[in-house]
Amino acid sequence: MRNKKVAMLLLLVLVVFSTMNVAQVSAKSKKISVWIGWSQLMPVYQEAVADYKKKTGADVEVLAFPLREFERKLAVSLPAGNAPDIFVTSEYIIPQYIEAGFVSEPPKAITKFINSSFDPMTLELNTFNKKIYGVPQIGIARILYWNKGLFKQAGLTDAPKDWNELVEYAKKLTVYDDKGKVVRTGISLRKFGGGSGVTEKFQIFLAGAGGNILTKTSNGKWRAAYNDEAGRATLKLYIDLIHKYKTDSFDTKQDTEAFALGHTAMFIREVWPIPYFKTTAPNISFGTTTIPGKVAGKSGTVYSTESAFVPKSSKNAKAAWDFIMFFNEKKYMRMMLEDIGWPVPRTNIDFSDIYKREPAYSAAMERPKGYVLSTYPPIAPADEIWTKLGERLEAAFRDSSLVDNPTGIKKVLDDAAKETNKILQDNGLY
């Protein structure tokens, strides 16, 4: 009798569990799910979701995760077939998923829209094996921020135009206490934290010196390219700014936070700090400009994009593409730039009034003559290469023995290049 009761109980649990699972799957198929790695974009998505619901009656659920967590969730969910209906990611993350066959191509009408709505660089970055898979949402060029008030105090009127001016200005803008310790840096370089970001900021200056992290060979393979003269000059610039002239420090606040607090006079970032400063540091008077190159008139920056993709596993693919196109309407694209500070690389939307109201944004769109846009290569191990190079660069930035030490600088970059080439080799890309 008791055994029968236990068996009945187990059967009941099984039935309830199965029903829940079916209900969950059923509920999922009626709702469009969207995953993004930038929580700053939520206000725009929320507005679009509300409007879309009014228009179509369809529910859209948008979830934002910290970037690295988002990338990990994607890595687990896409192969398992549990991915959302839409995910937004960058052109250096998506190639591995396209290669593995997890990403669907857009319908022909959407491909036609993409080809007619974006600039050539954005299209090139999002083309894989001559096909476009996602709809670009954001196109980000890194820019230099400079504190106008601190510049004026130092007798400077404009942002630096080349590396010589960058160094001289940084020296004038740095403030020391009576013990000779830096209390305000002339420039806050990205010296540590989140490996690939360190490499990306290094890549910005490298572009300005005419170099690149990787180079593509004639047979379609890749090689480390940063251990050349441009790379050595870039690492020397870092070492000089940090150790030789002591215009940057590991001991002060860093990056955006430092700039908002007035603890640094210059730093390099994407465009999102512009609305961030409006709320956190409204009194700060700052300007933005293109990155100064090694020589005036020859410079560059890093440019990357974020695009919306639909996985092959999506059960709501038609609805997902429909929402993506809805989100790409002028209203939301303008919100992305004006309210959030993420530039949209659309050629058929007029943003000029926004640039007039907020001239700081326009630096991200400027493409002066000789300005190179350095990008991430569309290869699967890009993140590993960038992260591991970043770890080596972090160690090098701390090494004061590299001051006026070209042999040491060469060794650092040659050793790093060996590791990069090994990663490429392991992935059949060398």
Add this chain to the structure above:
Amino acid sequence: MPGTKFGYSLKKGSGIESNKLRYALLVMIPIFLLYLVLRIIPILGTFYLSLFDWNLIKPRRPFIGLKNFINIAGDKSFWLAFSNTMIFTVFVVVISVLLALILALALKKKTRIGGLYEFAYFLPVVIPMVPVSIIWKWMYDKTYGIINYLLTSLGLTAVGWLTDPNIALISIIIMSIWKVLGYYMVLFLVGLRNIPEQYYEAAVVDGANSWQVFRSITFPLLKRMTLYVSVIATIQALNVFTQVYVMTTGSQGAPLASVRVLVYEIYQNGFRYFKMGYASAQVIVLFAIVLTISLIQFKLLRTED
């Protein structure tokens, strides 16, 4: 009692007792199944994965035998993480176990004020590691942290607790000792309070001093608990991850190489680079290290009943 096992009579015909046994086994089946699914199968799966070039995303996953293990042998990043982890483990285990024992000896007698101290030392144990790490990260902040505020108000120089690569690991060690001290102290207190008072009374009568009492009575009778605490402390220390991840990653944090630990290395390979096969091999190596050290501890501290 003859003919019994587990206190139950297994003689044929003792229907009520065998029913109880059957019922007990039936109730435990779901737990065993859960353990099998959540522990045993994943562990065996890890051994299996380590023999493949298994990328989370790539569809091709060729069998490569022991190649992952051979690659580990030449992986400088892994051995740096190993070195940092061993330094961390030695310092945390030795200092926390010794300090815990000293505190337990001091609080052995039950008093009201002793109870307050026990509570105060145990409090860090119950707070989750993540919020604790965030709080300590702020305390260690070079510019705004309270520790540097106190140091500078005493005329000393501010320290880059998490930004100086020579100090970052020490900072994590200090925080980790603070976090676990109370737990080991409570365990030692349990062990100490279970030692019969007659032994101490007899020792006093024989004229033994404190050190002789500790060496001849307290420590031998506490060996089992010391073994347990040492093994637990070592396993936990070798698996350090959360505080390293929370306190040192990000643009205001320390260069990771100076605090790179084994579990973080595994995490990077598995969940950043998606090299699951290689990460699994690293897990196996970590498992072997933990097992070896635990066996050594058992050998050294084992008591004979």
